[in-house]
Amino acid sequence: xxxxxxxxxxxxxxxxxxxxxxxxxxxxxxxxxxxxxxxxxxxxxxxxxxxxxxxxxxxxxxxxxxxxxxxxxxxxxxxxxxxxxxxxxxxxxxxxxxxxxxxxxxxxxxxxxxxxxxxxxxxxxxxxxxxxxxxxxxxxxxxxxxxxxxxxxxxxxxxxxxxxxxxxxxxxxxxxxxxxxxxxxxxxxxxxxxxxxxx
Amino acid sequence: xxxxxxxxxxxxxxxxxxxxxxxxxxxxxxxxxxxxxxxxxxxxxxxxxxxxxxxxxxxxxxxxxxxxxxxxxxxxxxxxxxxxxxxxxxxxxxxxxxxxxxxxxxxxxxxxxxxxxxxxxxxxxxxxxxxxxxxxxxxxxxxxxxxxxxxxxxxxxxxxxxxxxxxxxxxxxxxxxxxxxxxxxxxxxxxxxxxxxxxxxxxxxxxxxxxxxxxxxxxxxxxxxxxxxxxxxxxxxxxxxxxxxxxxxxxxx
Numbered sequence: 001x002x003x004x005x006x007x008x009x010x011x012x013x014x015x016x017x018x019x020x021x022x023x024x025x026x027x028x029x030x031x032x033x034x035x036x037x038x039x040x041x042x043x044x045x046x047x048x049x050x051x052x053x054x055x056x057x058x059x060x061x062x063x064x065x066x067x068x069x070x071x072x073x074x075x076x077x078x079x080x081x082x083x084x085x086x087x088x089x090x091x092x093x094x095x096x097x098x099x100x101x102x103x104x105x106x107x108x109x110x111x112x113x114x115x116x117x118x119x120x121x122x123x124x125x126x127x128x129x130x131x132x133x134x135x136x137x138x139x140x141x142x143x144x145x146x147x148x149x150x151x152x153x154x155x156x157x158x159x160x161x162x163x164x165x166x167x168x169x170x171x172x173x174x175x176x177x178x179x180x181x182x183x184x185x186x187x188x189x190x191x192x193x194x195x196x197x198x199x
Numbered sequence: 200x201x202x203x204x205x206x207x208x209x210x211x212x213x214x215x216x217x218x219x220x221x222x223x224x225x226x227x228x229x230x231x232x233x234x235x236x237x238x239x240x241x242x243x244x245x246x247x248x249x250x251x252x253x254x255x256x257x258x259x260x261x262x263x264x265x266x267x268x269x270x271x272x273x274x275x276x277x278x279x280x281x282x283x284x285x286x287x288x289x290x291x292x293x294x295x296x297x298x299x300x301x302x303x304x305x306x307x308x309x310x311x312x313x314x315x316x317x318x319x320x321x322x323x324x325x326x327x328x329x330x331x332x333x334x335x336x337x338x339x340x341x342x343x344x345x346x347x348x349x350x351x352x353x354x355x356x357x358x359x360x361x362x363x364x365x366x367x368x369x370x371x372x373x374x375x376x377x378x379x380x381x382x383x384x385x386x387x388x389x390x391x392x393x394x395x396x397x398x399x400x401x402x403x404x405x406x407x408x409x410x411x412x413x414x415x416x417x418x419x420x421x422x423x424x425x426x427x428x429x430x431x432x433x434x435x436x437x438x439x440x441x442x443x444x445x446x447x448x449x450x451x452x
Contacts, residue, residue: 031241031245033238033241036241037234037238041234044234049216052216062232062233065230066237069237070237070240070241070244132211132214135204136212136215136216138208139208139209139211140212142208154209158205159212159213160213161213189208190204190205193204193205193208194204
């Protein structure tokens with residue numbers, strides 16, 4: 001019996017997957033809305049999670065996700081296929097994040113003055129959730145004091161647990177630059193978290 | 200210890216925003232809403248782009264057609280002039296040169312009768328009987344300059360640069376030799392060259408008349424007479440007919 005006959009028909013081969021991916025990229029470059037829809041379905045969770053971590057506010061994060069996918073067909077000319085599409089989407093989010101981060105930080109400052117913070121959804125042990133929420137909000141407020149570059153480095157490396165090499169690839173800067181940014185950002189964050197007396 | 204706090208805080212933020220924890224099909228309403236917004240925005244931009252194309256494409260096609268027609272029919276310079284005139288981009292006309300009458304009487308008296316006849320015609324306004332004849336150029340302070348049609352289009356018009364015709368350059372050189380340098384021999388050679396290159400060219404009639412004047416100035420009377428005969432006989436319509444007849448008369452003296 002021929003080996004090819006034993007190959008399962010239900011799973012696409014690596015070549016098929018690659019050609020499918022290439023076709024999707026071509027459709028995105030052509031500005032096909034359906035292709036954007038497919039990419040959204042595949043990657044929106046990762047982009048949204050990153051956006052929430054970076055911006056620190058659910059509504060602003062949704063706006064950022066919207067901007068990323070609307071801009072996708074236009075910026076596809078910069079995509080060379082060297083990194084996964086998800087990494088490229090995160091890079092777009094970083095480029096689009098500046099005014100969303102600024103707006104969210106402004107709202108947080110206003111909310112703080114009314115002692116009212118937007119709640120990030122958690123489920124599980126109420127006591128543990130409360131502590132987590134408190135820590136997450138303290139970190140988000142501390143991130144507001146950083147520059148966008150430092151903030152991005154912390155979110156990518158400390159919150160999303162990416163390596164400095166991955167972060168460098170996403171941001172498009174040398175790895176050493178990411179490490180330097182992390183060093184200074186962590187120093188400031190430690191000081192900020194100790195200052196607010198997080199237990 | 201502070202590192203622990205930072206690590207804990209980072210973990211807390213990661214877990215509180217980890218939207219990938221849910222099931223694959225469990226899409227929150229906010230994500231569905233954002234998807235709808237994305238698709239609506241893309242649709243709007245597509246419609247906007249199509250509208251822009253639908254608006255600009257006919258304009259571009261019309262411009263291309265008109266340009267091609269103008270270049271093919273040789274009417275592009277006129278068209279260009281008309282457009283620039285309409286839009287107010289036309290160059291201001293140059294100040295007219297001093298009239299020929301400013302030449303001293305004594306120098307005029309010394310000239311031969313034929314040249315005097317040419318000068319006499321120089322005072323006359325150029326005719327505009329030929330529909331294709333362009334506007335006469337400002338009169339240079341030379342003998343016979345204003346007697347000639349002296350079309351300015353090939354010399355100064357921006358349109359000639361846009362719709363370049365190799366024979367226009369020849370015409371321009373002949374024009375310069377005739378009117379600016381007053382070199383009748385060189386002008387005659389260049390008028391001949393132009394007429395060889397464009398015997399039925401746009402400025403062929405003017406070139407023939409100017410050539411005849413060069414012959415007069417060079418004293419080649421027989422050839423000048425032959426060239427002027429055609430004009431006097433109305434072979435070129437009414438163009439320079441009376442002037443040619445007067446010159447013939449002067450040559451005959």
